[in-house]
Amino acid sequence: MRAPLALEIGLARAAAGLSRLAGTGGGTTLPGKLLWKLDPGAVDRLAARLRDGSAVVSATNGKTTTAAMAASILGGSRRLAHNRAGANLVSGVASALVAARDAELGLFEVDEAALPEIARRVRPRALSLGNLFRDQLDRYGELELLAGRWRAMALELPEEAVLVANGDDPQLGEIASERAAKVRVVFGLDDPRHGSTELQHAADSKWCVRCGTPYEYAAAYIGHLGDFRCPSCGHARLPLDVSARTIELNGLESVSFELVTPEGSRPVELRVPGLYNVYNALAAAALSRALGASLDEIQAGLQGFSAAFGRFERIAVGDRSLLVLLIKNPAGANEVVRTLVAAGAPSLLLIALNDEIADGRDVSWIWDVDFEPLLAGLERLVATGERAAELALRFKYAGLAADAIEVVPSLEDALDRALELTPPGGELAALPTYTAMLALRDLVARRGFARPYWEAAA
């Protein structure tokens, strides 16, 4: 016999409170795990209760930021159930549903591998597919496999659900092309000044998804994302429904662009930097539009957004400032490097490499990151985390002098050392992997400088 849903939710909420009281975490997944154990179907029923349905965001890179941007656009007029601290497995979605008592709209960022199951359970009204890059091969398996599962998932979406897809990613464009035009929205960049005709080392989907010939690019923006065309069979980027033109990058501070939609255009100034955030903004804009947001709401929401948790987050630490830039795979880390270098390469860096499950147990990915552009200005690297020595080797073999590298495996000692090397009034750039980012935020929170993540998320 199954307990009534209300009782299950009550138990799950109590568990969240206990988790916080016990000081073991933010209660961001425990209630969901409990509910999940009690009754896996509860997620489906909770999601079905949402008046305005659900929107789902997935991608290798940019899930948290895209969902946070969409929350900034949609949150003003609707009460959201949103897993904003990035707990993005079924249990995290369940927790967000349990926690938001009167939510009208579900807004969920979802892990790439968990997407098929979550899409089946919450039956989204709109779904955004942002990009697919190689990431944690030890956990996700190969890109083709994941793309195949996404394709099967897209074929089973509710008939009226809108599929939002990054048309600059050949795999995602191919998935979108199988969906009727009135229930799909294709977004992409339209500013070849920021593209290259050469692909980066970390480019993944280089070969035509239909015939295997290498694509030619009129403009490659990030990794394999761009305006592509197969010279052999003609497979090419779909026409863009939502795009960004006249993009201006303003160092570490901001990026502006012209948002072009079928309803018209608006200038947008984002308070986060980099081309990758333009992609995130386009995904958020297209998703919000599919849920009925107006162009004015989209513009205001994007411009009101600051930074998602640990992604380009600035934290004041006494008289110095800490800039936290999450790195987790080659494509994402390359964009962090590119943005840092464009703003003037820093002379000091704190980089933290952990190898827990959430970071990826296989640390080989650091060798596929183009860290080299940082070397020109880098005078000191403080390498930390469980795999600090491996990280130090990455820079040693890139050509950084051995005496410019300090290996400090303890994150706390490394943070103190790097802050000590930062002049008063200066900013320390820290590049942590996922669990190192959580630990780093926890450290500064304990010292009273940043709010713990479950509060920052509220």
Next chain:
Amino acid sequence: MKIVVGHLFPEYLNIYADRGNMAVLARRAAWRGHELEVRALGPGDLVRPGEHDLYYVGGGQDREQELIAPALAAMGPALAEAIEDGAAALAVCGGYQLFGRFYRDQSGDELTGAGLLPLHTVAGERRMIGDVLLECELEPGERRTLAGFENHAGRTYLDDGADPLGRVLAGFGNDGESGYEGCRAGRIIGTYLHGPLLPRNPWLADWLLAQALAHRTGGEPPELDPLPDDLEAEAHGVSAERARTRGGRF
């Protein structure tokens, strides 16, 4: 001295940070006063025996491996001649499988390999993923360890009498059952270990460089000057510990 490395299909086979292995070879050669030039060998390129001192082939995703397998197999005879004439080779992960006689996928289809190593590979159900630690003896009496990371669905079976690269101290190895990993055939080394392999196992990088220098000079593999390898030793230690505590488990 100039060492020339032939890097096989780097556009296709580069998934597990193979360029880390190349960077280690290049730097460690340069620190000893040698220049190391890497020449990419792609589809349509010809292998001219004698041109390269060392060959390298890395791993790819299934799709890339399928795309490139016929071209690699076609290079087999020329590579065999080059290696017979004294060149060395390192084949990692997917490249290791394709250096064998064939790879049979889950539907039973076979990809023909380059036939350079006495082995074949059959796709298995569960991927073998995790840290690995091996004990090797490439030169009689010199026991060394190799620490790396493996991620493969293929089960690799060596022919009778073929030599493995090493004994598995922790991890899965070739097929998860034999207790052995990799294959060594003269100057050819094949292995599933990435991580990448050479940064945390610099002795193997130096062994390969010595073989390459021997090919270049026509003499014996030279003793290379020692380098300060403290960081490498530390990274090796952490990786070895990971293998002991969590390697070889599904």
